Structures are given as C-alpha cells and as structure tokens.
Amino acid sequence: MPYQVDSIVEKMLRTVARHELSTGAYARYLKQDETNSRKMGVNEYGCTDAANILYILGHFPTDPDERKNWVDTMQNMQDGDTGLFFEGTHHTLHTTAHVTAALELFDARPRYPLRDLERFLNKDTLYDFLEHLDWEHKPWPQSHQGAGLFAAMTITRMVSEEWQNWYFDWLRDKCDPIGGISYGAKLGQDCLPHHLYGWFHYLFNHEYARRPIPYPEQLIDSCLDLYYNHVDEMDYAFGGRCGFCEIDWVFALNRATRQTPHRFYEAKEALRDFAGKFIAYLESVDENTTEDWNDLHMLFGALCALAELQLALPGEIHTTVPLKPVLDRRPFI
Secondary structure (H helix, E strand, O other): OOEEOHHHHHHHHHHHHHOEEEOOEEEOOOOOOOOOOOOOOEOHHHHHHHHHHHHHHOOOOOOHHHHHHHHHHHHOOOOOOOOOOOOOOOOHHHHHHHHHHHHHHOOOOOOOOOHHHHHHHOHHHHHHHHHOOOOOOOHHHHHHHHHHHHHHHHHOOOOOHHHHHHHHHHHHHHOOOOOOOOOHHHHOOOOHHHHHHHHHHHHHHHHHOOOOOOOHHHHHHHHHHHHHHOHHHHOOOOOOOOOOHHHHHHHHHHHHHOOOOOOHHHHHHHHHHHHHHHHHHHHHOOOOOOOOOOOHHHHHHHHHHHHHHHHHOOOOEEOOOOOOOHHHOOOOO
C-alpha cells in the first residue's frame, strides 16, 4: 500500500530546529547522559547531521549569508596542523570524512589540506593500511577508517583515478565471493550482520565512483537470508529504533538490484515488507522523549533509510518534496 509520510518529515524538521543553537551551529544531543560523556553544545555531528537532514528533506539553506555561517562553523572545527576533525564518539577518519562530506553540500571544502592523509597517496602505504584493519573481529567500526579515508581524500580531490583503481582493486580482490560481503567473511568470522554494516561503507564508495559492486548476486542472497532468517541477529530492534543498521541493509540490497536481475522481485518484496514496519515505527516515535530520535546522528541514519526506501519503491512512499538520498551526491554518512 502507498504511504504518505509528510508527518514524519515535519517531525524531523521540528527536531532539527530544537537542536539549533545559532545559524549553522547545532547540538547533537539535547541532554547529557548518565556518564557525562557527551560533547554538548556545538558538536561536529550535530552540525553535519543537521545539514544532511535538511538536504535530504529539501529544506537546505539557500541564503548566502546563512550558508556562510554553516561553512564557517564546520571549517572552524578543523585542526590546522593535521587537517583532521575530532569529536570522540567515532574514529577521527570517520569524523573527518563526515564533516568534509557535509561541507561538500555547500560546495565547500575544509579550510586546510588534509595533511595527515597525504601519506596514503602511496600505494604501498594505502595497501598496508587496508590490510591491517581488523576485518575479522571489528569489520563495522574499522570500516569507518577504510571507507572514510577514501571519502575524505576523494571529496577534497586529493587522489587520481589511478589511486582509486588501487583502492577498488584491493577491495574486489579481498571480497568474499560466496557471501558478497567483506574481506573478513573469508576469514571465518560468523557475525555476518557486522560484516554487512561494515561493507556498506565500501559500497557507497563504489556507488559514488560508478564502480561495479563485487558479487552483487551473492550480496543479494546474503541480504535476503539475513532479513528472513536472521533478523534477530541484525540488531536488537532492527527497524524499531533510529540508527544506521537499517540504511546499511536497505542500501546494500537496493543498490545490488541495480546491477543484476538476480532475485529482483524477491528483493523488492523484502524492501516493501520492511518499509511498512519501519514507517510505522517512525510515525509512532515520541519526538520529545525518544533518546535515539533526539541524537541527530542516529536520526540522520533513520532518514537515510527512509530516503533509500522511497528510491527503491517508486510510487509507494509519498512526500510533498521528494527525499534526496545524500549518498547520490557524494560518499559518506
């Protein structure tokens, strides 16, 4: 059945507005946690996620002075010596890629060169870095580094086509040909959902660069098997909270169907089944009290999933302004 989800859009816009501190400056959180670990006030992820959310919803700032305030706020967060960005909840390569990607929405770049990443322009250094990520035991968090490096260096135009060929050749060579997911799956690690969530980050780099997804048929098989037979292993509340597991699965399955007719209608039916459950959850959320909804980074993840579902299911998820998947503009979320 078709869904009209403007009410979800409006709820998200209200939430972003509650996080605004001043023009272009946003908090990620509305309140501190019990361990006093959150970076309150202006936050790298608060600003970048607010920009991403407004872009997807079609409410991106257009006034030149307002846009300048956004850009200045994010550029001021950069470390001038290394060229990197730091926040604490994610590896610095994730934060750097995320802020760089948000600046790109404004047709801007970081103020300083990403000096600490220049060493990876060497092929041997790049391959050594990729090889020594913990693909077996930490494929999800480590992908923030392996994919973030590509995104940050590509968005800032640091790399050549030859460099990108090195990167994608390495990933294709290491991808598991049986499951179509990740290098670590070859090593016998059995936590397939975490391999998918990590591999998603490399998939959006493939999509950005217009590169073929390695083993799309096997990737589709894995996504469908996870959803129908192992959904409890995917997340403790898959489709019932704000986060990134959902976009990881939706994006992988939807984009793989673009590259092969393999199980096309089964894949669409799985996406359709999930969309109904996920939209019902988003409609039911108490926007004032739900913790993950009021973490702008987690809210951004949920919106990415909704936008990708609208793309995957034409005519089935309606908004007055069509949602714009941010990954179709540049890599990294």
